[in-house]
Amino acid sequence: MKSVGHDEATWIWYPGDFEIWLHxxxxxxxxxxxxxxPPFYRVDSPYCVVKFQCIYEIVEKEELALTVEGRYNVMIDGRMVPSGGGKLMLPKGKHSLVISVVNESGLPALFAKGITIASNTSWRVTSGNWNWIVPGCGQFHSAEERPSGYRLPSVRKEHSEATTFDDGTLLVDFGEETFGYVQLHGLQGEGTVILYYGESLEEALSEAECDTLDRIEVTSGASPDYTHGSSRAFRYVRVNPDPGVTIGGVSMLYEYLPVEYRGRFRCSNERINRIWDVAAHTMHLTTREFFLDGIKRDRWVWSGDASQSYLINYYSFFDEAVNRRTMIALRGKDPIETHLNTILDYSFYWIISLYDHYRYTGDLEFIRSIYPKMLDLVAFCRSRANERGMVEGKPGDWVFVDWADVSKEGELSFQQVLFARSLEVAADFARMFGDDATARELGDHAAALRRELFDTFWDEERGGLLHNRINGRLQPHMTRYANMFALLLGFLDAGRQRSVASNVLMNDQVLKIATPYMRFYELAALCEIGEHAYVASEMERYWGGMLDQGATSFWEVYDPEVQGSAQYAMYGRPFGKSLCHAWGAGPIYLLGKYFMGVKPLEAGYARFLIEPHLGGLAWFEGVVPANRDNIRIYMDETRITIRTGRSPGILRITSRIVPSCPTGNFRVIGPDRYELSLDKPDEDYAIAYANSESGVAGN
Amino acid sequence: MKSVGHDEATWIWYPGDFEIWLHxxxxxxxxxxxxxxPPFYRVDSPYCVVKFQCIYEIVEKEELALTVEGRYNVMIDGRMVPSGGGKLMLPKGKHSLVISVVNESGLPALFAKGITIASNTSWRVTSGNWNWIVPGCGQFHSAEERPSGYRLPSVRKEHSEATTFDDGTLLVDFGEETFGYVQLHGLQGEGTVILYYGESLEEALSEAECDTLDRIEVTSGASPDYTHGSSRAFRYVRVNPDPGVTIGGVSMLYEYLPVEYRGRFRCSNERINRIWDVAAHTMHLTTREFFLDGIKRDRWVWSGDASQSYLINYYSFFDEAVNRRTMIALRGKDPIETHLNTILDYSFYWIISLYDHYRYTGDLEFIRSIYPKMLDLVAFCRSRANERGMVEGKPGDWVFVDWADVSKEGELSFQQVLFARSLEVAADFARMFGDDATARELGDHAAALRRELFDTFWDEERGGLLHNRINGRLQPHMTRYANMFALLLGFLDAGRQRSVASNVLMNDQVLKIATPYMRFYELAALCEIGEHAYVASEMERYWGGMLDQGATSFWEVYDPEVQGSAQYAMYGRPFGKSLCHAWGAGPIYLLGKYFMGVKPLEAGYARFLIEPHLGGLAWFEGVVPANRDNIRIYMDETRITIRTGRSPGILRITSRIVPSCPTGNFRVIGPDRYELSLDKPDEDYAIAYANSESGVAGN
Structure with a gap:
């Protein structure tokens, strides 16, 4: 989205098509x-013919150098002109320059550079619908940096251990979950080498069942150093050469998205520190061209998974670009024939995530650019609502919710919560963009749906939202899903919050949640009701449990009851489970948002709020990236120190004494509740207070 | 659309995607x-990932051989199975076989053949929207005949004349307009050879201005025989070698669609015979993978141009497949963002042409397959109608009508006629497919629009439809367009027909039509009012005029007033005019439908009508392809002979005497009007009658 000066050249393309192509x-x-x-859902392609237009006015003729991804022609004032060899003479005066680019297999893209004329967002582009719009551009600012050459960087890494077996096979352990290209060195002879990859040792040792394997044909006279052409996810590689082939050594090219670890967290509990580190590793491995769900499986982009990656990203790398790329790719091209990834809930997550993105980054220009596509998705969702304004699974819809044995039939209260919030988000954006009629229409639908939701599903006696209604008949089941989302999204008044907290969230009789995916929201909801200490202990137990099993990245699913190699099975396959799954990185979000307690009060962190909680820890210290600022915070039982950035904010704490700060004055905002304005830029605030939380997580 | 037996294998793909890819x-x-x-309008691509599914039940396991255009995987009952080397063992019993195919640059396609299992229309296919539909297939019935290898056949042709100039250049004349690949023989030396192509001699001689040229690099040691890789349209080629290169000879590979010349026409007028032959040559050259507008320019597929090609096709090759390919390609993929080819009228022609296709071929299955896409286009058109139910040019719409200086502003009566007919056609199809609600809705809109059309534009005093209304103000202009279409499409009662005939069509004060494109409809309308003799003389004058200018195929535009090389200019370029343009082949349609007078009375020629007219000719004889039959007819002033096929029909004639036929009995149907049932299959009917037409076209 970075805009480029009108005389600076950059590669341009049809907006969104770089992401569509890269996806x-x-x-x-x-x-x-x-x-x-390939994915189950539709995979889109970029337009294969696009036209770029530049209306220019120059006082002297000048030469324009063209570099083009695809075949092309050039027209000036509607007349084709020679442009052989990528050189073009632009006549002086005012003219219309149109360059048509054809690329059937890749992304049609253009880089043009003259003395005063240069390809950038001052140009326009069309796909043939006679609508000339601002082109897309990105990080490619020279003729040589072709978009088609886009690759994440990679760096050589050595293994930490290697074992050679009697049969000549070699088992290599890279020490932790990783991603990249296996390299073989000192290759000699002729024959086949098979690489068996394993996220676990057991997988690498299973020739018959490992998910990923590669066959390499070695020919005599070939280079002794070989780098495999396809990237893989693994910790272990078993290298199995034919008898005629010898291998001197194994290494890998680690491929990664360069990100800055802006977020940090350290505390008195070493197990939680390790959880944070492994979560960050998991997050980094899955944060790539897009947010992948898992790096071995599916290696795809799923909207529900991504909606958590965005949130974790705000508390770790704050890499806005990968959020945008993922959102554009997920939305894809028109027509919308199914929900995103074909999943009902995933359309809603996408819309709600747009709002989060706006809140955290303040990038309204991105929202504006994707607003029409958001409205089309909202319209698609509404077109599938029933006469009560509610959604339910229709033929072709996958109603996901969670990998759990819950009913997906009829109207799910969970889906209505997400739908209502989506409508509110869309209405809010419509209002911001002055589209008042749309704002009113969507706002009315949202309000009606909220009412209908509670009228229908709220069970006063059991103190929560029931799960679903089938053919007009309310079902007696209660689950956590709708309740925790209603709480997180602010749908519950104080009374209902308390009721949901005790009757649903803290109620062991309600079906437990087994995936880190939904644990993410569950634990966030528990933090919202002040159960930080419980959340910290759950983190230790659940994520720590994976560490105890040897995890070097967090898993798609974890069941503490399952032991041994059985824990790697999923989808009926012994190694079907993803052992590096983005939604496993949730602790970063929980620790950043609810322990360090930092979140935006105004879009883009123009103002922030800090509401820190020890949650039973003796102390913590860390950093939360707050858009252009990094906010540092330290907390123990009696002291809190904060280092602010350029933007102002507010600190809210609970203290058994009246807290004090040499550089500011606390206000009382309730019983034991105090608030301090953090208005001074780049200021250190040292606060004395007395913690009142009852801890269980311990030092 | 040919369905294949369940045990016969054929290549399958996502339906419509072969045509989208080929287009x-x-x-x-x-x-x-x-x-x-590239075209101005959007060019679509096939889906890059499709899944083919076969639910099978076999008593013995069997091997399935796979040939795939693209990368693929195979799943049986949801589990990936090895399929290396294109071999796959199918377990016995009932199973679900799914083969996913990925092809980013071409058409994903599959050919599978086992003992009892074979890829064909018994399979299903999806693009990822979870809608499993019948796959597309075509003429590729063996593993070796890959769809990606699809090429029209070609045959070597020699030139008829060659001139060598002093400067070593060679001018080759192939004797008539042609299409294909230039071949050079006896090539020696090293350097560049430039080929300058000309549809006219003047164009081939103009290095600076000829539309098409090719540069060939000759290297020593290369084969002495060279075939250029790109097909071109030309009659003349000037071959200009560098001094270091010598050329022994020139020929070409003529590329063509194999068609049968089922339609034939010969008459007493040799000039009209020559017109028919040159029209047939023009038609054949432009009838290819699709109907092209012109073979040099644009080499694109335009819906308005194609709508005439379909009609001419019914009276010449009766090649249903090229009609279907063209209609599928023109409609393209969703979403519909613009009218077809971005032209308002071209959406309507497409819809109306579907109905013609049904009437002539009876292929309701094709209509059924494209019906949802037709409804979407109708919905798009209706979404752009104003509050009076009328269409007018909106931003992004190209309102074409004709290459003529007429107003395109506001509501054009011409567009309403086409729109109303489109709505009627869509309503008719809806009724046939039992979609009664749609039929009613579209029928109501059509009826209201017809009323509104006449209420608004019919000028009782001037006896015709006025041209347009701008911002509610009727304009005083009257043109032929709406009037002739209203007449052709049966929108006029007898009184208004007579009025339009004399006040518009036969009125020299009304702006004349200058393109063969609109002359097509004008002359058809004149035939409808019995002006066959005038039409024959116009054919002689207008098409004959091109012959006099040396035409070997008919042109995009012809103005008898312009002489010399100026006649090749168009679009501001000296050789911009297309000299082989499909819409120039109209005489085939006029002579077939209005002189030989054959047309279907029921869909697919289940019953036919013959209403022959000499139109001033002394005699004619010919053949009209009537779906599965060929109907032969001879006519002179006193005799008519007809040879029917399997289907029955009716002959209607005007005669000054009571006509007689040994094999049938005439009925009187009006003053001098008689009708004979032609019920006997493969029967010769020899009729004695007395012609009553007043001729002007002569012997």
Whole structure:
């Protein structure tokens, strides 16, 4: 979205098509045992013919150098002109320059540079619908940096251990979950080498069942150093050469998205520190061209998974670009034939995530650019609502919710919560963009749906939202899903909050949540009701449990009851489970938002709020990236120190004494509740107070 | 659309995607002076990931051989199975076989053949929207005949004349307009050879201004025989070698669609015979993978142009497949963002042409397959109608009508006629498919629009439809367009027909029509009011005029007033005019439908009508392809002979005497009007009658 000065050249393309193209590239890289494994959902392609237009006025003729991804022609004032060899003479005066680019297999893109004329967002582009719009551009600012050459950087890494077996096979352990290209060194002879990859040792040792394997044909006379052409996810590689082949050594090219670890967290509990580190590693591995769900499986982009990655990103890398790329790719091209990824809930997560993105980054220009596509998705969702304004699974809809044995039939209260929030978000954006009629229409639907939601599903006696209604008949089941989302999204008044807290969230009789995916929201909801200490202990137990099993990245699913290699099974396959799954990185979000307690009060952190909680820890210290600022915070039982950035904010704490700060004055805002304005830029605030939380997580 | 037996294997793909892919290939072959020249309108791509599904039940396991265009994987009952080397063992019993195919640059397609299992229309396919539909298939019935290898056949042709100039250049004349690949023989030396192509001699001689040229690099040691890789349209080629290169000879590979010349026409007028032959040559050259507008320019597929090609096709080749390919390609993929080819009228022609296709071929299955896409286009058109139910040009719409200086502003009566007919057609199809609600809704709109059309535009005093209304103000202009279409489409009662005939069509004060495109409809309308003799003389004058200018195929535009090389100019370029343009082939339709007078009375020629007219000719004889039959007819002043096929029909004639026929009995149907049932299959009917037409076209 970075705008470029009118005389600076950058590669341009049809807006969104770089992401559409890259998404296609990335998701089609998934292979399983030698076969491509494309997504179930529709994979879109960029437009294959686009026209770029520049209306210019120059006082002297000048030469324009063209670099083009695809075949092309050039017209000036509607007449084709020669442009052989990528050189073009622009006549002086005012003229219309149109360059048509054709690329059937990749992304049509253009880089043009003259003395005063240069390809950038001052140009316009069309796909053939006669609508000339601002082109897309990105990080490609020279003729040589072709968009088609886009690759994440990589760096060589050595393994930490290697074992050679009697049969000549070699088992290599890179020490932790990683991603990249296996390299073989000192290759000699002729024959086949098979690489068996494992996220676990057991997987690498299973020739018959490991998810990923590669066959390499070694020919005599070939270079002794070989880098495999396809990237894989693994910790272990078993290298199995034919008898005629010898291998001197194994290494890898680690491929990664360069990000800055802006967020940090350290505390008195070493287990939680380790959880934070492994979560950050998990997050970094899955934060790539897009947010992948898992790096071995699915290696795809799923909207529900991504909605958590965005949030974790705000408390770790604050990499806005990967959020935008993911959102654009997920929305894809028109027409909308199914919900995003074909999943009902995933359309809603996408819309709600847009609002989060706006709140955290303040990037209204991005929202504006995707607003029409958001409205189309909202319209699609509404077109599938029933006469009560509610959504339910229709043919072709996958009603996901969670990997749990809950009913997906009829109207789910969970889906109505997400739908209502989506409508509110869309209405808010419509209002911001002056689209008042749309704002009113969507706002009315949202309000009616909220009423209908509670009228229908709220069970006064059991103190929570029931799960679903089938053919007009309310079902007696109560689950956590709708209740925790209603709480997180601010749908509950104080009384209902308390009721949901005790009757649902803290009620062991209600079906427990087994995936880190939904644990993310559950634990966030528990933090919202002040159960930080419980959340810290759950983190220790649940994520710590994976560490105890040897995890070096967090898993798709974890069941503490399952032991041994059985824990790697999923989808009926012994190694079907993803052992590096983005939604496993949730502790970063929980610790950043609810322990360090930092969140935006105004879009883009123009104002922030800090509401820190020890949650039973003796102390913590860390950093939360707050858009252009990094906010530092330290907390123990008696002291809090904060280092602010350029933007002002507010600190809210609970203290058994009246807290004090040499550089500011606390206000009383309730019993034991105090608030301090943090108005001074780049200021250190040292606060004395007395913690009142009852801890269980311990030092 | 040919369905294949369940045990016969054929290549399958996502329905419509072969045509979408081929259309992209074909239109992107246009080049102008070395640069690609893509269409202005959006060019679509096939889906890049599709899944093919076969639910099978077999008593013995069997091997399935796979040939795939693209990368793929195979799943049986949801589990990936090895399929290396294109072999796959199918377990016995009932199973679900799914083959996912990925092809980012071409058409994902599959050919599978086992003992009892074979890829064909018994399979299903999806693009990822969870809608499993019948796959598309075509003429590729063996593993080796890959769809990606689809090419029209070609045959070597020699030139009829060659001139060598002093400067070593060679001018080759192939004797008539042609299309294909230039071949050079006896090539020796090293350097560049430039080919300058000309539809006219003047164009081939103009290095600076000829539309098409190719540069060939000859290297020593290369084969002495060279075939150029790109097909071109030309009659003349000037071959200009560098001094270091010598050329022994020139020929070409003529590329063509194999068609049968089922329609035939011969008459007493040799000039009209020559017109028919040159029209047939024009028609054949432009009838290819799709109907092209012109073979040099635009080499694209335009809906308005194609709507005439379909009609001419019914009276010449009766090649249903090229009609279908063209209709599918023109409609393209969703979403509909603009009218077809961005032109308002062109959406209507497409819809109306569907009905013609149904009437002539009876292929309701094709209509059924494209019906949802037709409804979407109708909905798009209706979404752009104003509060009076009328269409007018909106931003992004190209309101074409004709290459003529007429107003395109506001509501054009011409567009309302086409729109109303489109709505009627859509309503008719809806009724046939039992979609009664749609039929009613569209029928109501059509009826209201017809009323509004006449209420608004019919000028009782001037006896015709006025041209347009701008911002509610009726304009005083009257043109032929709406009037002739209203007449052709049966919108006029007898009184208004007579009024339009004399006040508009036969009125020299009304702006004349200058393109063969609109002359097509004008002359058809004149035939409808019995002006066959005038039409024959106009054919002689207008098409004959092109012959006098040396035409070997008919042109995009012809103005008898312009002489010399100026007649090749168009679009501000000296050789911009297309000299082989499909819409120039109209005489075939006029002579077939209105002179030989054959047309279907029921869909697919289940019953036919013959209403022959000499139109001033002394005699004619010919054949009209009537779906599965060929109907032969001879006519002179006193005799008519007809040879029918399997289907029955009716002959209607005007005669000054009571006509007689040994094999049938005439009925009187009006003053001098008689009708004979032609009920006997494969029967010769020899009729004695006395012609009553007043002729002007002569012997």
């Amino acid at each position: 296609r590239e990335v998701v089609l890289r998934r292979e399983e045992r030698g076969s491509v494994y | 992209r290939e074909v239109v992107l072959r246009r080049e102008e002076r070395g640069s690609v020249y």
